[in-house]
Amino acid sequence: MKAIIHAVIFTVDAQDTVIKDGMLLIEKDSIRYVGTTDESLIPNNAEIVDCAGKFAILPGLIDTHNHSSLIRGVAENLSLVDWLPVYDLEHRSCTPEDCLHAYRLGYLECVLNGTTTVQDMHRHMDQAALVAGQMGLRVFLAPYAADVDPYNFFETSDGNERLIKEWHGTFDGRVQVEAGIEDVFYSSEGMYRRALEMHDMYGVRIHTHGPEHAEEELTAQARFGMSITQLLSRRGLLGDYLSLGHCVPISRNDMDLIAESGTSICHCPVSAAKLGCGTADVKAMEEAGINVSLGSDGPIDNNSMDLFQEMKVASLMQKVRYADATIFDATHMLRMATINGARALGMDHAIGSLEAGKKADLIMVDLDKPSLRPVCWNNDHDDTNLIWALVFAMQGSYVDTVIIDGMTVVENGTLKTMDQSMIINEAQMQGEQWMRRRNALLPHTLQPIRN
Numbered sequence: 001m002k003a004i005i006h007a008v009i010f011t012v013d014a015q016d017t018v019i020k021d022g023m024l025l026i027e028k029d030s031i032r033y034v035g036t037t038d039e040s041l042i043p044n045n046a047e048i049v050d051c052a053g054k055f056a057i058l059p060g061l062i063d064t065h066n067h068s069s070l071i072r073g074v075a076e077n078l079s080l081v082d083w084l085p086v087y088d089l090e091h092r093s094c095t096p097e098d099c100l101h102a103y104r105l106g107y108l109e110c111v112l113n114g115t116t117t118v119q120d121m122h123r124h125m126d127q128a129a130l131v132a133g134q135m136g137l138r139v140f141l142a143p144y145a146a147d148v149d150p151y152n153f154f155e156t157s158d159g160n161e162r163l164i165k166e167w168h169g170t171f172d173g174r175v176q177v178e179a180g181i182e183d184v185f186y187s188s189e190g191m192y193r194r195a196l197e198m199h200d201m202y203g204v205r206i207h208t209h210g211p212e213h214a215e216e217e218l219t220a221q222a223r224f225g226m227s228i229t230q231l232l233s234r235r236g237l238l239g240d241y242l243s244l245g246h247c248v249p250i251s252r253n254d255m256d257l258i259a260e261s262g263t264s265i266c267h268c269p270v271s272a273a274k275l276g277c278g279t280a281d282v283k284a285m286e287e288a289g290i291n292v293s294l295g296s297d298g299p300i301d302n303n304s305m306d307l308f309q310e311m312k313v314a315s316l317m318q319k320v321r322y323a324d325a326t327i328f329d330a331t332h333m334l335r336m337a338t339i340n341g342a343r344a345l346g347m348d349h350a351i352g353s354l355e356a357g358k359k360a361d362l363i364m365v366d367l368d369k370p371s372l373r374p375v376c377w378n379n380d381h382d383d384t385n386l387i388w389a390l391v392f393a394m395q396g397s398y399v400d401t402v403i404i405d406g407m408t409v410v411e412n413g414t415l416k417t418m419d420q421s422m423i424i425n426e427a428q429m430q431g432e433q434w435m436r437r438r439n440a441l442l443p444h445t446l447q448p449i450r451n
Contacts, residue, residue, distance in 0.1 A: 001046040002026040005039065008053070008056040008384070010058050010059075010354075018384060022057065023036065024057060025046070028406050029405045030359060058338070059338040061114050062118075062341025062344075063341070065121075066118050066296055066305065068299075079275060080216075087300060087301070091123060092438075093438045098434045100130075101431070103122075103131040108135070110305050112396065114307070114308070116138055119178075119266070126167060136405070136407050138174045138405065140178055143155040145159075145181050146182040157191055160180060163177050172405060177204060180195075181195055184224070192232075192236075208244060209246060210232075212245075212249075229258060230257070238261035240262030240263065243344045246267075247285075248278050259289040263290070264292070266293050270310055279320070293343070306396040308394040311334065312333075315392075334390070338353065362402075363401065365400065371389065372389045400413055
């Protein structure tokens with residue numbers, strides 16, 4: 001039993017309860033108690049961590065759309081449709097060894113920044129399962145599957161099914177495998193059928209891309225005679241087992257289709273801004289009844305996987321879009337990064353908030369930072385300016401401790417489960433090799449998808 005006492009706790013429960021002098025009791029992989037500090041409830045043999053009011057405890061953050069990579073900062077100043085063929089060079093040149101180091105480095109960055117669950121879409125994902133299992137991360141793995149010429153160098157449906165059989169539910173259930181599909185331009189209708197068959201046969205979830213850029217929607221109209229969302233609906237893909245990345249240029253009618261099906265949207269604001277996709281209308285999505293979570297989209301197009309940054313940017317982009325300073329406040333954003341993410345993964349019964357009976361996935365933030373002080377409270381003791389600092393002034397590096405499934409994965413800002421220096425040094429060497437192989441393909445870039 002571990003008892004964490006005298007901490008500021010943001011539970012993200014249904015009432016968004018904040019506890020000024022809070023205590024958490026952790027037994028094995030689960031939260032046994034969350035409430036006001038009461039040392040009489042602590043068993044005699046418990047390990048006690050006294051925060052002395054200098055730490056805030058939050059649910060672990062959940063990144064619902066990520067693409068692991070060792071490559072960043074090399075496909076810049078490009079619109080999405082021109083960026084994609086450059087990004088494809090990474091996949092045409094990658095090996096299992098490349099991916100092993102990409103997962104190590106990427107998951108290290110995520111967990112050090114307070115992300116405890118990642119929905120990842122990349123290649124050779126048996127390596128991802130192994131790394132996540134060793135490191136202690138919770139992951140949902142959606143293979144980058146595509147089969148339309150000339151994009152048939154990605155993963156296959158057969159490979160996806162093998163991954164499910166070999167890795168789904170491993171490491172005490174922390175590794176979950178999904179049916180993954182790239183998008184309607186890279187993947188055939190048959191791939192969508194196979195994804196649904198895998199969902200039916202194995203009970204796995206499905207993850208794919210929705211429309212990301214207006215030009216994609218124009219191409220879909222020209223090629224299929226309908227929007228991407230309408231095509232996904234016609235193919236029977238929409239449902240509460242599905243999460244869609246991006247969905248920047250969708251219409252209100254398409255939002256209604258998504259809402260009625262129970263599909264979640266994984267919003268990636270930094271990536272959308274950087275690739276010139278525009279600002280997703282998240283306010284309208286939520287008004288339609290869609291669950292919207294947050295994703296980083298990975299290092300190749302975001303350059304960072306810090307969900308604290310993602311919360312801030314997501315809020316500011318909606319305030320700018322509507323010229324309304326009152327929307328998407330700090331509490332709203334924290335929910336998007338935690339419980340909404342859990343809901344997008346079908347895991348809101350187990351993670352995403354700090355409540356008795358749920359999994360012990362949580363982070364401890366060091367409050368002895370200039371941008372987080374002073375901490376002030378109103379008289380009712382549950383209204384504090386700290387929530388605004390955690391969303392708008394926070395850096396992922398302020399995370400001191402990360403606990404996943406009851407296991408301490410990060411302590412004093414350092415990874416405990418693997419050799420952090422080894423991960424970084426080996427990623428440097430492997431990344432240089434991968435870049436040389438990738439750059440050798442540069443004269444042969446594929447053409448952008450346009451109508």
